[in-house]
Amino acid sequence: MLCKLAWGNVRRAGKDYLVYLLTLTLAVTVFYAFNTISVQADLVLEEEGMPELLSTIMSGLTMFLATLMGFLMVYANNFIMKRRKKEFGLYQVLGMSRGQVSRVMALETAIVSGAALVLGIALGVGFSQLMTFFTASLFKTQIRDFHFFFSVPAFLITVGCLVAIFLVTLVFNLRVVRRAKVIDLMSAGRKNEAIKMRNPIVSAAIFILGTALIGIAYFRLLRDGLPIDSAPSEIEAAMNQFMLTTGIVVVGTILFFFGLSGFLLKVLQAARGLYWRGLNMFTVRQLSAKVNTMSFSMAIISMILFLAITSVTGGMSIASVMNTSVERSTIADYSRVVMYLGENVVNDPTYTGDIPMKLATEPVDILELSRSNVIDKGTSEERPFDLAGILGSHVQVEIYDSRPIGTKLPLVSLNDLAAAVDMPMPKGTNSSNASMMGLTVMKESDYNRYLDFRGKEHVDLGDDGYLITSDMGESVNKIYNADMREGVEIELGGRVLRPVAASVDEAASSFFNSSMGSNSGTIVVPDELVDASGLPLYASYFLGDYREGLTYDETEGYVRQDRSWDQILNADGSESAIWGMEATRAQSYESTNSMNGLISYLAIYIGFVLVVACAAILTIQQLSGVADSGKNCRILSELGTSNREIMRSVLVQQAIFFVFPLLMGVAHSFVALQVVIEIVALFGGMSIGGTVGVTCGIFLLCYGGYFVVTYFMSKGIVQDSIRLRHAQ
Amino acid sequence: MAFEAQAAPVLEVRHVEKVYGSRNNVTRALADVSFTVNKGEFVGIMGASGSGKSTLLNCVSTIDTVTSGSVIINGADVTRLKQAKLTRFRREQLGFIFQDSNLLDTLTARENIALPLTIARTPAKETLARVEQVAQRLDIAGVLDKYPYQMSGGQQQRVAAARALVTDPAVILADEPTGALDSKNARLLLESLENMNHAYQATVLMVTHDSFAASYTNRVLFIRDGRIFTELRRGDSPRREFFDRIMEVVAMMGGEGSDAL
Secondary structure, three states: HHHHHOOOOOOOOHHHHHHHHHHHHHHHEEEHHHHOOHHHHHHOOOOOHHHHHHHHHHHHHHHHHHHHHHHHHHHHHHHHHHHHHHHHHHHHHHHOOOHHHHHHHHHHHHHHHHHHHHHHHHHHHHHHHHHHHHHHOOOOOOOOOOOOOOOOHHHHHHHOOOOOOOOHHHHHHHHHHHOHHHHHHHHOOOOOOOOOOOOOHHHHHHHHHHHHHHHHHHHHHHHHHHHHHOHHHHHHHHHHHHHHHHHHHHHHHHHHHHHHHHHHHHHHHHOOHOOOOOOHHOOOOOOOHHHHHHHHHHHHHHHHHHHHHHHHHHHHHHHHHHHHHHHHHHOOOEEEEEEEOOOOHOOOOOOOOOOOOOOOOOOOOHHHHHHEEOOOOOOOOOOOOOHHHOEEEEEEEEEEEEOOOOOOOOEEEEHHHHOOOOHHHHHHHHOOOOOOOOOOOEEHHHHHHHHHHOOOEEEOOOOOOEEEEEOOHHHHHHHHHHHHHOOOOOOOOOEEEOOOOOOOOOHHHOOOOOOOOOOEEEEEEOHHHHHOOOEEEEEEEEEEEEOOOHHHHHHHHHOOOOOOOOOOEOOOOOOOOEEEEEEHHHHHHHHHHHHHHHHHHHHHHHHHHHHHHHHHHHHHHHHHHHHHOOOHHHHHHHHOOOOHHHHHHHHHHHHHHHHHHHHHHHHHHHHHHHHHHHHHOOOOOOOOOOHHHHHHHHHHHHHHHHHHHHHHHHHHHHHHHHHHHHHH | OOHHOOEEEEEEEEEEEEEOOOOOOEEEEEEEEEEEEOOOEEEEEEEOOOOOHOOOOOHHHOOOOOOOOEEEEOEEHEEEEEEEEHHHHHHHHEEEOOOOOOOOOOOHHHHHHHHHHOOOOOOOOHHHHHHHHHHHHOOOHHHHOHHHHOOOOOHHHHHHHHHOOOOOOOOOEEEOOOOOHHHHHHHHHHHHHHHHHHHHOOOOEEOOOHHHHHHHOOOEEEOOOEEEEEEEEOOOOOOOHHHHHHHHHHHHHHHOOOOOO
C-alpha cells in the first residue's frame, strides 16, 4: 500500500521531482564517465602506472564532489518538501503514523534515485565511450584498440556515491517529518514567507558600495599580482595583502547582489516612462521581493562559477605551457646521464657497504659503458645494449662541481651572482646557504661539441671569457642576464673572467631530455681553468640522434625493451659513478602529455560538476519562486495581461538570476586570469584557446540547458496556476 | 421609450447554459439564464452556495466559457471572442473585485492600481494622474505608497476597487467583495461602490450572499439551481426598506427547502 502511494506520488509530483532526477542523473553520468578514466587511459596510453594514478585521483575527487552533490540534493529536496508539507500533514491527520509517512518518503526518494541510477549509468556508459576519443586527444595519442567497455569499479564507486547521497537526503527528510507538528504541516501552504521590502535607496547604496569594493579588489589584484610572485622576505606580507584582496572581493560580490534589485528598481523608477509601462514594475518588484532568499546564493554561485572557469582555463593553460617547456628541453632522440659520486658521499663515515668508493678521476664513456647493459639476460638470446648500432650523430659532455676537491664553498654561486647585481634570490631558494647554490662548470671545448651536435654556432671565450647557461626559466635567468649584461667579473683558477654574451641562450642550455628545465646554472669557462681549479666531475651527459632510415621498432623499441644493468665499477672494483636518467624524445613527450592530460582532465571534471551544481541550485530556487508567485501571475492574467507578456516577465526575472552570476563569475575570472597569465608566462608562452574554448562552450551549454529547462518548467507552473481559477 | 433608449444595455445575457461533466455525469450549473444590465446600474446577484451565481459571474467575466447562449458586453459577444482578443477585451471593458482583494503582494497600492493602465500601455503621466484621482475618490490616498501587507483588509478591498475602476471599464464585476470584511469595513466598501456608481456612472455587477450588501444595489437577481428565480427592484425606496424586501425573498427561498442564505 505504501509502495503504491509512493509510486503515485512520484508520478503526480513528477514535475517537482524532475529537477531532482535531472541533477542526480547528470551526477551519476559524470561520476561514472570520469571514473572510467583508468579504462580509457588503458586504451590510449602506453605508459604503465599512469592509469592507476589517474583512477586513484579520480576516485578521491569523486568522493569530494559527491559530498558536494549530497548537499545540493538536500537542498533540492528541501524544495520538494516545502511544497509537500501539507500533504504529509494530511497523511498524519488521516491516521498514518510518522513512521509510515517517513517510509512513503523514503520509498519516493529511492524510486527517484533508482531511476537516476539506471538513466545515469546508461548515459554514462555511452558518454564514456565517446569520451575515450576526447581522452586520446587530451593525452595527444591515438586510440590503440577501441572496444566497447563497461567498468565495474567505476560502477561501484558511482553506486556508492549515490547510496551515500540517498542516505544523507533521507536523514534530512526524516528530520523534517519527525520534527514538524501536524498543525504546522497543514498550514504550511498558508504560512507564506512574509515579504520584506527593503528600502530601495539603501539597497542602491549597498549595490554601489559592492561595485566599488569589487573595483578596488580588481585594482589591488592587478597591482600586486599573486603572492608567489613576490620576494621571499615579503611573501608573508604579500600573502596577507592577497587574503585582504580576496576578502574584499567576496564581500563586494555579496553586497553587489544584495543591492542589485534595489539598484535596478531605483534606476528604473528614475525613468518614469519605462517604469510605468507594461509589466516592468511588476518584474522589478518581483526581483526585489526575492532579494533575501536569492542574493546570497547568487553571490555564492558567481564565485563557484569563477572557480570553475579559472580552474579550467588556468589548468589547461598550465598544460599548454608545459608543452612549450618540453619542446625546449627535449633536445635529442636519446639521452643518458651518469652521475659521479661527490666528496660527501665518498667520505661518508656511516657507509658500511662492501664496495669501496672513490672520487672519479676520468669521465666514463657512456656509449661504451652502455654495452654492459644486457638484453634478455640469462637466455640464449643474451646480448649487449648496443647504442652505436642505432645512433647516428652523438656527443658526450662533462660538467664539474664548482667546489674544488677538499673545500666546501663553491667558486661560483647563485648567491654571489645575485648579490653582484643587487637582486633578491628567486622564490623558494631563500633558505639555502651559499654552499647549496653553486653553479656547475663546463669546459669550453665540451660546450662547443655540444653546440656542434645541436647544429649551432661555436662560442669563443678567448683567455678570460665566460658564459652562463640555464633552462630554468625567468626566475633565475633574470639574475644571470643581469650579471652578463652588466659585465660582472668572476674569479676562477686565478684568472678574472668577463662575460662574452649579454644574456643566457636558453635554447642551448639543456643537456639531456626532460619534460621541464633541468639546468639551474652551468658556467662555461676556458678548458684549462677547470683542470687548474681542481674541480671534481659532477656528471656526464650523452646525447644521440637515431640513425636515418631506421624504423620505430628498431630505435625506440630497441631502447624500451627490457634490459638489466649493473653498477658502474672501476677496473679495481671500486665505485665512482651511478647511472642517471635515461630518456628518449618520445618518452619525454609522453610523460608531459600524460601530465597535461591529467591536469586538463581534473580541471574539466571539477569545473563540470561545479557548473552543474550551480545551475541546479538556480533552477530549483527559480522553480520554487515561480510556484510562490503563481497567484500573482493569475491576478495579472485576470487583469487582462496576455500569457505571452506574463511569460516574458518571468523570463526576464529568470534571465537576471542566471545571467548576472555568470557575468560576475566571468568578470572575476577575467581579472584573475590576467594575473595568472603573468605568472605562467614566466615558464613559457601562454595560450588560451582550442580545448579551453570547447570546454567553456560545453559548460555554457550545460548552464544554458538548465536555464531553458527552468523556463519551460516555469511556463508549465505559471499556466497551471492561471488555469486554477477556471477549474474552480 | 425615450428613457429606454437612454439607458442602453451595457450587458446582455441571453439564454446562457453551462454544463459540467461528461455525458454520463452531467451537472447543469446554469440553465437558460437571461437578463440585461443598463449603463450606470448597480445590480446584485444572490443565491445559495452551489446555486450557480459564481459560475454566472465567471461566464460574464470571460474567465469561464458558456456551453450555449451568448454574453454581450457593449455590443460585443464575448462568447465568440478568441483568446488573444479576449485578453484585450477583459483589460479594456471589465474591472474585477474579488473576495480576497487579490492585490499583488510585491507591489505598492499605487502600483497595484496603476497596473491595468500600464498593461494597456497608457502614458506614465496620465496613469499616475488617474491613480491619484481614483484614490482621492475612494479615500485611500494616504496608503498609496504602502504594500498590501501594511494595509487593513478594508483598505486592501478599496485599493482593489480603485484598481477595478481606474480603467473606466464598461462593467465592474464584484465577487463577494465584502465576504472577508468586518461589518464596518464592509459598509465602507459598499459606500465606495455606491459612490462610484453615482459619481462615475459605473456599472457594477455584484455577487453576494449577504442581504445587507445586496441592499446597496438598485436591483437584485435571485438565482436558484442555475435559474433566475426572481428579481427585486429597489426603485425609490430607502435602503432599509429594500433590505427588508430582500430578507423576505431570502426567507421564502429558504422556506422552500433550499439552503439557508
